[in-house]
Amino acid sequence: xxxxxxxxxxxxxxxxxxxxxxxxxxxxxxxxxxxxxxxxxxxxxxxxxxxxxxxxxxxxxxxxxxxxxxxxxxxxxxxxxxxxxxxxxxxxxxxxxxxxxxxxxxxxxxxxxxxxxxxxxxxxxxxxxxxxxxxxxxxxxxxxxxxxxxxxxxxxxxxxxxxxxxxxxxxxxxxxxxxxxxxxxxxxxxxxxxxxxxxxxxxxxxxxxxxxxxxxxxxxxxxxxxxxxxxxxxxxxxxxxxxxxxxxxxxxxxxxxxxxxxxxxxxxxxxxxxxxxxxxxxxxxxxxxxxxxxxxxxxxxxxxxxxxxxxxxxxxxxxxxxxxxxxxxxxxxxxxxxxxxxxxxxxxxxxxxxxxxxxxxxx
Amino acid sequence: xxxxxxxxxxxxxxxxxxxxxxxxxxxxxxxxxxxxxxxxxxxxxxxxxxxxxxxxxxxxxxxxxxxxxxxxxxxxxxxxxxxxxxxxxxxxxxxxxxxxxxxxxxxxxxxxxxxxxxxxxxxxxxxxxxxxxxxxxxxxxxxxxxxxxxxxxxxxxxxxxxxxxxxxxxxxxxxxxxxxxxxxxxxxxxxxxxxxxxxxxxxxxxxxxxxxxxxxxxxxxxxxxxxxxxxxxxxxxxxxxxxxxxxxxxxxxxxxxxxxxxxxx
Numbered sequence: 001x002x003x004x005x006x007x008x009x010x011x012x013x014x015x016x017x018x019x020x021x022x023x024x025x026x027x028x029x030x031x032x033x034x035x036x037x038x039x040x041x042x043x044x045x046x047x048x049x050x051x052x053x054x055x056x057x058x059x060x061x062x063x064x065x066x067x068x069x070x071x072x073x074x075x076x077x078x079x080x081x082x083x084x085x086x087x088x089x090x091x092x093x094x095x096x097x098x099x100x101x102x103x104x105x106x107x108x109x110x111x112x113x114x115x116x117x118x119x120x121x122x123x124x125x126x127x128x129x130x131x132x133x134x135x136x137x138x139x140x141x142x143x144x145x146x147x148x149x150x151x152x153x154x155x156x157x158x159x160x161x162x163x164x165x166x167x168x169x170x171x172x173x174x175x176x177x178x179x180x181x182x183x184x185x186x187x188x189x190x191x192x193x194x195x196x197x198x199x200x201x202x203x204x205x206x207x208x209x210x211x212x213x214x215x216x217x218x219x220x221x222x223x224x225x226x227x228x229x230x231x232x233x234x235x236x237x238x239x240x241x242x243x244x245x246x247x248x249x250x251x252x253x254x255x256x257x258x259x260x261x262x263x264x265x266x267x268x269x270x271x272x273x274x275x276x277x278x279x280x281x282x283x284x285x286x287x288x289x290x291x292x293x294x295x296x297x298x299x300x301x302x303x304x305x306x307x308x309x310x311x312x313x314x315x316x317x318x319x320x321x322x323x324x325x326x327x328x329x330x331x332x333x334x335x336x337x338x339x340x341x342x343x344x345x346x347x348x349x350x351x352x353x354x355x356x357x358x359x360x361x362x363x
Numbered sequence: 364x365x366x367x368x369x370x371x372x373x374x375x376x377x378x379x380x381x382x383x384x385x386x387x388x389x390x391x392x393x394x395x396x397x398x399x400x401x402x403x404x405x406x407x408x409x410x411x412x413x414x415x416x417x418x419x420x421x422x423x424x425x426x427x428x429x430x431x432x433x434x435x436x437x438x439x440x441x442x443x444x445x446x447x448x449x450x451x452x453x454x455x456x457x458x459x460x461x462x463x464x465x466x467x468x469x470x471x472x473x474x475x476x477x478x479x480x481x482x483x484x485x486x487x488x489x490x491x492x493x494x495x496x497x498x499x500x501x502x503x504x505x506x507x508x509x510x511x512x513x514x515x516x517x518x519x520x521x522x523x524x525x526x527x528x529x530x531x532x533x534x535x536x537x538x539x540x541x542x543x544x545x546x547x548x549x550x551x552x553x554x555x556x557x558x559x560x561x562x563x564x565x566x567x568x569x570x571x572x573x574x575x576x577x578x579x580x581x582x583x584x585x586x587x588x589x590x591x592x593x594x595x596x597x598x599x600x601x602x603x604x605x606x607x608x609x610x611x612x613x614x615x616x617x618x619x620x621x622x623x624x625x626x627x628x
Binding site: 016017105106107242245246248249250252253255256257258259260261298299302303304 | 408411412413432433434435436437438441442444447448449450451452453454457458461462464465466467493494495515
């Protein structure tokens with residue numbers, strides 16, 4: 001028996017991670033509540049939360065006051081759906097990033113990096129450009145769901161293509177996957193550009209929106225359109241926790257630990273495509289959330305998916321709201337594309353983390 | 364009891380394992396030895412259920428392995444693979460605890476924590492339980508995975524599953540002399556406690572010292588099997604390894620051993 005075998009572990013230090021799962025989840029929830037309140041309270045019109053009771057009264061038809069109607073428009077018809085969609089987009093992009101990193105066992109995997117976002121955006125752009133033309137019979141019955149469904153299909157198709165290209169003997173080759181993803185992303189980008197080239201001025205403005213991201217078009221019908229996706233993601237993601245933890249050790253180790261490998265991969269791909277597709281359909285391409293947020297969670301509370309998945313959802317939603325508040329306040333009354341703001345926030349934070357701790361504790 | 368009969372595995376027109384019959388019974392430590400590319404690891408992967416045989420069958424207690432789902436298998440056997448790459452900042456303790464995450468394991472978490480510490484102590488790693496896995500040495504990482512497999516089996520015992528199997532693929536590859544002994548001593552203790560244990564070993568001397576039965580593989584087939592004195596002999600090893608081998612025996616216990624051959628010996 002060696003001497004180290006006799007040494008007792010330090011009982012006061014139950015884990016090497018700075019925060020416990022409970023601490024992280026409670027902290028992130030508090031931050032999200034603060035960010036959501038700020039997102040409702042702040043805007044270029046200067047209408048504050050104090051007007052909320054009057055706005056609600058107006059929405060319920062209890063007052064015909066003109067200023068109350070304006071407060072209703074700003075608070076309930078503009079800021080509220082925008083806040084809800086911002087939370088959805090941030091949470092789903094962060095969760096999709098966390099799932100991809102677990103699935104590919106690579107802390108740098110991200111739906112933006114491997115072309116899933118571009119594929120979803122291409123489908124969305126094609127829907128806009130062709131929606132009144134040749135694709136109309138197919139798309140019009142879908143109504144408000146046409147865009148999220150198209151983006152979802154684009155995300156699934158890109159992910160499926162990647163799995164086909166990178167799969168060998170039932171294993172996903174991570175290097176092939178990243179390179180193929182970059183190629184597919186470039187191809188989608190080129191096709192999106194081709195559509196832009198053939199577009200008129202109004203469509204071009206829409207396309208800019210897709211490539212740089214914005215929560216500006218958020219409405220209640222869009223909230224309604226995204227709800228089934230949010231439910232799907234919320235219901236399916238918990239089923240991934242055990243499997244993704246096993247995947248961190250490798251596919252065969254996951255199998256040895258009793259994980260149903262193929263089922264986990266299928267669920268992961270569906271959830272990722274749904275998250276990214278719906279997020280892109282709502283807000284265009286927004287980068288960094290999927291890489292930065294899961295990294296921060298892992299640095300704070302470790303890589304166990306029991307904390308990474310809920311933590312990423314909460315912090316992703318928070319980060320998106322903060323970026324959106326900045327997007328609408330910095331150059332008011334105009335608005336910055338949120339993708340630019342997110343890169344401005346995300347890139348320095350990411351660099352700082354990498355320089356301080358290495359990639360998620362990796363040396 | 365795990366029983367393989369006429370087990371054959373082909374991939375890309377190449378036969379990696381050919382007509383292997385092998386039985387793992389509780390209480391015995393079986394070592395698979397043989398030259399590089401003999402099919403040792405492939406055989407282990409077939410026996411663990413990770414690969415499906417091209418022909419032949421593996422049966423666990425009379426039931427085909429393919430008819431168990433992953434979770435049911437994980438409650439009956441633990442596997443330590445040759446190499447595991449983990450690039451996420453788990454602590455050693457957290458990696459070991461993954462061994463208790465098999466679906467259907469329902470032991471209270473405080474108890475599992477204690478069992479995990481016990482397994483880390485067994486492999487001599489209690490002091491570094493809270494260190495990041497990514498910061499450990501190769502040998503320490505290997506022992507963390509062995510502790511993980513031990514926890515998986517310990518929890519399986521607690522759940523009153525039927526007798527279980529431990530499979531180790533070159534568990535001593537990056538270990539020093541003391542830890543080679545520590546790990547294989549534990550493998551033998553597991554066997555004595557009623558488990559069937561299978562270890563792929565490169566080191567013929569370790570196999571001779573610790574195993575109850577040696578299975579010598581060569582070009583996908585079993586070339587010989589039996590006790591150490593039956594398998595560790597000049598002619599057999601020279602033929603299988605394609606080089607000149609001179610064996611000897613220890614003075615007291617008469618355990619056979621092999622030194623690399625040069626003109627000096």
